[in-house]
Amino acid sequence: MSENEERKIVRSFGSRVVFYTLTNILLVAFGWLAGWWLKGHSFIAWGQSNYFSDSFRLFYLAYLLIEAIVDFSLSPRWIRPMDEVPHEWLHWRARMWETVLVVSVFSDCMGLLPVSLSGGARWAGVGFLAAGLLLYAKSSSDRREFLRRSAGKPFPVNGVFGVIRSPETLSHLITAVGTALVFNAWAGVFCALITLGILVGYVSAQDRMMQEKYGNPWTAYKERVNRWVPFLF
Numbered sequence: 001m002s003e004n005e006e007r008k009i010v011r012s013f014g015s016r017v018v019f020y021t022l023t024n025i026l027l028v029a030f031g032w033l034a035g036w037w038l039k040g041h042s043f044i045a046w047g048q049s050n051y052f053s054d055s056f057r058l059f060y061l062a063y064l065l066i067e068a069i070v071d072f073s074l075s076p077r078w079i080r081p082m083d084e085v086p087h088e089w090l091h092w093r094a095r096m097w098e099t100v101l102v103v104s105v106f107s108d109c110m111g112l113l114p115v116s117l118s119g120g121a122r123w124a125g126v127g128f129l130a131a132g133l134l135l136y137a138k139s140s141s142d143r144r145e146f147l148r149r150s151a152g153k154p155f156p157v158n159g160v161f162g163v164i165r166s167p168e169t170l171s172h173l174i175t176a177v178g179t180a181l182v183f184n185a186w187a188g189v190f191c192a193l194i195t196l197g198i199l200v201g202y203v204s205a206q207d208r209m210m211q212e213k214y215g216n217p218w219t220a221y222k223e224r225v226n227r228w229v230p231f232l233f
Contacts, residue, residue, distance in 0.1 A: 017068040024064045024101065031102040035109025049109050056122040057108070060182050063129055067175075070133060075140035089202035093172065096195040100176045104188030113186040121184045128178030132171045135160070139167035154214050157221060165221075166203045170228045173199050203227055 032051050039045040051057050107113060115121035142159030160167045176195045180188025207227075210218045 016072045017065075020068045020071070021065050025061060027098055027101050028061070028064075028105050031105030032109050034102075035106045038110065051109070056119070056126070056182050059126065060129075060179075063133075067133055067136075070137050071140070074137050074144060089198065089205050092198050093169075093195075093202055096191065096198050097172070097176065100179055100188055100191040100195060103191050104180045104183035104185040107185035107187045108183040114184045115181060115186055115189065116184060121181045125178045125181030125183070128174050128181060130178075132174035132178055135167055135174065136171035139171065143168075154217055155210065155221070157225075162225060164229070165225050165227045166206065169199050169203055169206075 036045055036049055039049060139160045142161055143156055146156035173196055176192040180192050
């Protein structure tokens with residue numbers, strides 16, 4: 001590996017791991033500090049709502065770093081074709097992810113509408129986050145392998161793509177639900193349901209774009225592989 005390639009990898013690591021992780025941690029901090037401020041922004045209020053007093057909240061910070069490293073390690077290090085990513089839906093998808101995160105953290109700080117009075121919801125959230133990360137890792141790895149060995153094929157159809165379409169988008173939804181549950185927030189779950197509607201619109205628009213570009217091959221793929229849930233949706 002040349003020195004120039006090593007520098008590119010370092011810069012990519014900095015932008016896709018360090019920056020991504022810090023950005024999400026700042027969103028967590030914003031949601032938590034907003035709750036602390038409304039509770040009186042005093043030392044007493046901080047003692048009653050110390051973010052670091054709960055192991056699930058600490059786990060989430062570690063999860064953000066792990067997710068970024070997985071993305072850097074497994075996903076393609078180049079921009080995917082724009083015609084596969086409807087920009088307006090991509091914008092709303094990103095905004096809803098931020099909304100789910102901030103609302104969930106804020107609700108946890110304020111103690112508003114907890115899903116469970118025990119740790120059951122938070123443990124379920126850990127499970128959802130793990131499932132979403134595994135699905136994303138698998139789909140990213142399969143897409144990267146396809147781009148390396150595509151041999152003129154227009155889109156990936158093997159691996160997880162042979163079971164469901166748009167697996168990365170499904171992983172996004174699973175992660176949103178997991179985030180809401182880790183912070184034990186019904187408000188976050190509600191935002192995740194809104195996210196579901198946006199993601200359905202996203203994959204529908206993506207289907208139309210792929211249909212316009214690839215025609216019959218995409219039609220045959222749609223007939224063979226369903227979105228998200230095999231044999232159902």
